[in-house]
Every structure is written in C-alpha cells, then in structure tokens.
Amino acid sequence: MLLKYQNIIEKLPYSEPFLFVDQLNHLDENGAEGSYTFKEELDFYRGHFDGNPVTPGVILTECCAQIGLVCIGLYLFSESNILHSDFGLFSSEMEFYLPVYPGETVTVSSKKIYFRFHKLKCEVKMYNAQGKMVCKGTLSGMIKLNRNA
Amino acid sequence: MDKTEKLEKLKDIIRVYLPEDVSPEEITTESTFVGQLNINSAHMVDIVLDVEDAYDIVLENEDLENMRSVDDALRIIENKMGDKE
Numbered sequence: 338m339l340l341k342y343q344n345i346i347e348k349l350p351y352s353e354p355f356l357f358v359d360q361l362n363h364l365d366e367n368g369a370e371g372s373y374t375f376k377e378e379l380d381f382y383r384g385h386f387d388g389n390p391v392t393p394g395v396i397l398t399e400c401c402a403q404i405g406l407v408c409i410g411l412y413l414f415s416e417s418n419i420l421h422s423d424f425g426l427f428s429s430e431m432e433f434y435l436p437v438y439p440g441e442t443v444t445v446s447s448k449k450i451y452f453r454f455h456k457l458k459c460e461v462k463m464y465n466a467q468g469k470m471v472c473k474g475t476l477s478g479m480i481k482l483n484r485n486a
Numbered sequence: 487m488d489k490t491e492k493l494e495k496l497k498d499i500i501r502v503y504l505p506e507d508v509s510p511e512e513i514t515t516e517s518t519f520v521g522q523l524n525i526n527s528a529h530m531v532d533i534v535l536d537v538e539d540a541y542d543i544v545l546e547n548e549d550l551e552n553m554r555s556v557d558d559a560l561r562i563i564e565n566k567m568g569d570k571e
Contacts, residue, residue, distance in 0.1 A: 427528040454550050456531040479528050 345411050349403065350424065354380060357400035362444075364412050368459075370446045371404040377439040392437040394472070397463060398429055402476050405447025405461040410480045413452060423481040427456070431474030435465060442466050455480050492541075492560060499536045500556070503529040515557040533559075541567060 342361040349358060361371040375392050382390035407424050414422060437443060443463050450458040458477035465471050487495070493515065501510045505524045512523065519525045525533070530553070534545050537559065543566035553559045 451535070454531045454534060454547060456528055477528070 345408055345415065348411050348415075349407060350422075351403060355399075357396070357403050358408065361404070361408060364408055366409070366413055366449070368446065368448045369404055369408045369412070370444065371408065372442055372444045373400050373404070374442040375437060375439055379439070382439050390439050392439075392441075394431070394433050397433065397437060397443075397472050398431050398474075398476070400443065401431070401445050401447070401461040401463055401472070401474070402426055402429070402478070404445040405459050406457055406476050406478045409447065409449060409452075409459065410457055410478070413457075414480075425479045425481070426476070427479055428477045429474060431472055431476075433472040435469055435471045437465065437471055443471060450475070489560075492563060493556075495540055496537070496556065496559060496563070499533055499540060500525075502536075503532055513556060515560065516555060518555045519553065519559075537563060543567060 342364055345364060346358060346361060349356065351357075357373050358371055359373045361369065363370040375396075377390075381393060381396065385391060385393045406426070410422070410424060443465055445461060445463045447459045447461045450460055452458075456477060456479055458475065460473075460475055462473040463471040497510065497513050500513055500519075500523065503525055504510060504513075508524050517523050519530060519533070520527075530550065534550055534553070537543070538545055541563050543563065545562070545566070549562050549566075553562060
C-alpha cells in the first residue's frame with residue numbers, strides 16, 4: 338500500500354520549489370490524507386512578512402490542493418492508461434484560523450464531495466502538529482486527460 | 487411543469503454562472519452556453535449538477551457533450567423527465 342502511494346507522489350506534476358507533499362498516509366477514491374513540512378529555507382519566508390516569516394495563505398491553499406485534489410485525481414486514474422493529465426484549480430473557498438511558521442509540519446485531510454464530468458470538488462482541512470485546525474474549505478478543479486492514442 | 491416554467495427554471499440556474507459581461511436578459515433558447523453566454527467548462531458542470539437537482543434527473547457524459555444551447559438543454563431535460571414517467 339505504501340508503495341502505491343509513493344507511486345502517486347512520483348506522478349505529481351510538481352517539483353521544488355513548488356511541491357508541497359512529503360507523504361501520503363491514506364488515499365482512496367473518496368479522500369486523501371497527507372503531510373508536509375514547511376522548510377525554514379523556503380524562499381517566500383524572506384518576504385512574507387518582512388522580518389516575521391509566516392506561511393502565506395495561498396501556499397497553505399496550494400498544499401491543500403496538491404494533497405486534497407491532485408492526489409485524489411491521480412488516484413482516480415491510476416488504473417487507466419493515461420499518458421498525462423492536466424490539472425487546473427477552478428475554485429477555492431478557504432478560511433484560515435492559525436498561522437503556520439517555518440519548520441512546522443501540517444497534515445491535510447480531504448473528502449471528495451463529487452467527481453463528475455471531469456470536475457473534482459473536495460472538502461479540505463489542514464491541521465498543525467498539535468492537531469489544531471489551521472484552515473479548512475472547499476476546493477474544486479478540472480482534470481483533463483490525454484489518453485494514449 | 488410546462489415549457490415556459492421549465493425554461494424559467496433553467497434560466498434561474500444559468501444566471502448564477504454567467505460571467506460579468508453577460509446579462510441574464512441575453513439568455514434565450516437559442517443561446518449557446520460556451521459561445522454566446524461565455525460559460526466555462528467547470529461552470530457547465532455546475533449547471534448540469536443543478537439541473538439534475540432541480541428536475542430530479544440524472545445526466546450522463548454524452549448529455550453534457552450534447553448540451554450546446556439552452557434549447558439542447560431543454561430537450562435533454564424533457565427527454566429525461568419523459569423517461570421517468
């Protein structure tokens with residue numbers, strides 16, 4: 338099972354400095370759970386904020402989307418013969434409750450609301466290492482598939 | 487539900503997803519969703535899902551593909567509703 342998740346992480350269409358998934362704890366067609374540690378050397382901390390590094394909300398949203406939308410999207414098609422797939426974030430409605438500082442590890446859990454007509458919509462929640470909720474919301478994206486001809 | 491009611495109900499659904507530069511008055515039976523009403527593919531999915539709830543029907547991939555104009559949508563809705571009776 339762990340091997341299967343590793344396979345999904347390798348298929349993620351991201352790399353440094355924009356990969357925000359370290360590990361997946363769970364993944365199936367209805368949801369995902371994964372974690373990421375925000376390394377202190379990440380470049381955006383130099384400017385957000387001046388002299389007071391805090392992880393930007395858009396980056397937290399991106400982390401939620403990579404674990405909570407794209408990983409599920411990849412899973413849904415892991416069995417099919419797909420050459421490569423394009424993902425596009427379509428909507429995000431997020432609420433933020435706690436700051437995430439450099440070096441913190443967060444866990445994202447995502448639950449599928451629906452996947453229909455190539456649109457995947459999920460409810461996502463992010464927790465910090467203390468188990469306190471950092472942010473939550475609803476994300477949706479479109480998945481375009483390029484099948485092997 | 488007669489034809490006019492069906493159309494009004496559909497217009498109410500579409501209205502929500504119109505981009506800023508298209509006014510609800512522009513929706514006619516001849517309007518095409520993508521070309522004239524400028525609705526994107528993700529919002530087309532929203533419209534289809536709302537249509538399913540509003541008319542209590544289930545639509546398939548091919549229904550979405552065939553739904554180019556408001557008139558197409560009405561025809562598909564009527565066929566599906568007819569299937570149920």
